[in-house]
Amino acid sequence: xxxxxxxxxxxxxxxxxxxxxxxxxxxxxxxxxxxxxxxxxxxxxxxxxxxxxxxxxxxxxxxxxxxxxxxxxxxxxxxxxxxxxxxxxxxxxxxxxxxxxxxxxxxxxxxxxxxxxxxxxxxxxxxxxxxxxxxxxxxxxxxxxxxxxxxxxxxxxxxxxxxxxxxxxxxxxxxxxxxxxxxxxxxxxxxxxxxxxxxxxxxxxxxxxxxxxxxxxxxxxxxxxxxxxxxxxxxxxxxxxxxxxxxxxxxxxxxxxxxxxxxxxxxxxxxxxxxxxxxxxxxxxxxxxxxxxxxxxxxxxxxxxxxxxxxxxxxxx
Amino acid sequence: xxxxxxxxxxxxxxxxxxxxxxxxxxxxxxxxxxxxxxxxxxxxxxxxxxxxxxxxxxxxxxxxxxxxxxxxxxxxxxxxxxxxxxxxxxxxxxxxxxxxxxxxxxxxxxxxxxxxxxxxxxxxxxxx
Numbered sequence: 001x002x003x004x005x006x007x008x009x010x011x012x013x014x015x016x017x018x019x020x021x022x023x024x025x026x027x028x029x030x031x032x033x034x035x036x037x038x039x040x041x042x043x044x045x046x047x048x049x050x051x052x053x054x055x056x057x058x059x060x061x062x063x064x065x066x067x068x069x070x071x072x073x074x075x076x077x078x079x080x081x082x083x084x085x086x087x088x089x090x091x092x093x094x095x096x097x098x099x100x101x102x103x104x105x106x107x108x109x110x111x112x113x114x115x116x117x118x119x120x121x122x123x124x125x126x127x128x129x130x131x132x133x134x135x136x137x138x139x140x141x142x143x144x145x146x147x148x149x150x151x152x153x154x155x156x157x158x159x160x161x162x163x164x165x166x167x168x169x170x171x172x173x174x175x176x177x178x179x180x181x182x183x184x185x186x187x188x189x190x191x192x193x194x195x196x197x198x199x200x201x202x203x204x205x206x207x208x209x210x211x212x213x214x215x216x217x218x219x220x221x222x223x224x225x226x227x228x229x230x231x232x233x234x235x236x237x238x239x240x241x242x243x244x245x246x247x248x249x250x251x252x253x254x255x256x257x258x259x260x261x262x263x264x265x266x267x268x269x270x271x272x273x274x275x276x277x278x279x280x281x282x283x284x285x286x287x288x289x290x291x292x293x294x295x296x297x298x299x300x301x302x303x304x305x306x307x308x309x310x311x312x313x314x315x316x317x
Numbered sequence: 318x319x320x321x322x323x324x325x326x327x328x329x330x331x332x333x334x335x336x337x338x339x340x341x342x343x344x345x346x347x348x349x350x351x352x353x354x355x356x357x358x359x360x361x362x363x364x365x366x367x368x369x370x371x372x373x374x375x376x377x378x379x380x381x382x383x384x385x386x387x388x389x390x391x392x393x394x395x396x397x398x399x400x401x402x403x404x405x406x407x408x409x410x411x412x413x414x415x416x417x418x419x420x421x422x423x424x425x426x427x428x429x430x431x432x433x434x435x436x437x438x439x440x441x442x443x444x445x
Contacts, residue, residue, distance in 0.1 A: 032366055167364060170364050171361070171364050174360055174361060174364055174365070174366070174367070175361070177366065177367060178357055178360065178361070178367060191324070192324035192325070195324045195329075195330060196322065196324060196330070196363075196364055196365050196366065197364070197365070197366050198366065199366050199368050199369070215329075216329040216330075216331060216369075216372075219327075219329050220329065279327040280327060281324070281325050281326060281327050282324065283325065
């Protein structure tokens, strides 16, 4: 398998805080990868490391097989990057923006650029700063797609867009995927968008990649388990796969990454009156998973925190 | 038939779509030999990753619900063609037991349940 993006031990400090910790990311060619995490988890920093906007303190990253630190202009032209918030030179018109950007790329597709601009009915003579957020996103999409990139790196591309523009943006992403061998890495907080277009997801928690698996697999693996007791519930013990556990009167509310017969048998030892499994949608699964560890030892001394289990794999099928 | 995707559903998208195909066949909206939209078409109209659609089709093909004719497309297969009768029967009995368990817990009588089932049966296309 070839990887469009590969990092080995990628680490970045801001002051003495590691915002990206020993990241090993492998994104296969042709994959749409949803990059998730809460605010401050390290998504944007990772993306800036990948695009060479900032430099890593340790580790390395390769894009399309070439080291980011020494990326040639030829390879750089095969990669498109849309930064968060769609920053563009506000004083340029679309015509000027195209004239400025085109010379950087050997394969600038004028026809495609025109088609996207016309599709969104954007005026070419208007200065970029006078466009709305949604329109700026559309301009930056046109600029990103015109060079016919093999790899797209998008930092929260649909942030702040209205529902219709967002759907347009997703449709464009689907069109890109339908062309063989195109790879997309995009970060997002919109789990609905992610489930539609991403076949794999990665979840960053405090700079560490905790989840890296097919999107469906994550949704199927993360489960909320409610355990009822006849009287006040005992403290939550450590259990394999347990992400978070909360005592709530007579019940435990447990979030598992991977729940099966062995966990059920362990729960039975505590003589509960009922055990209920609740399936979660992607958004609830993500919330349960990322909010997890803080709550786990809320009432205990935080002496031996178990790291949240890492869900890595190719999943069933 | 019309497909719909609900991302706040607990079921993964590939299973939602598979269930919709099964339901459409059971209700006679799709019949054996009907062609389904291609992976590309459906991916575009639903705005869903093409691999997800492909997974739905592959799963349904494995179950014998659909079959692919190379170069021509994906078609609805003749009902029950792939599985042996005992296997089909076992699968149905499991589902019936689930349904009856629910009926008992919801405090329906035997006759009420039978009547409701008879009533719902008229909504479906049956093999003659």
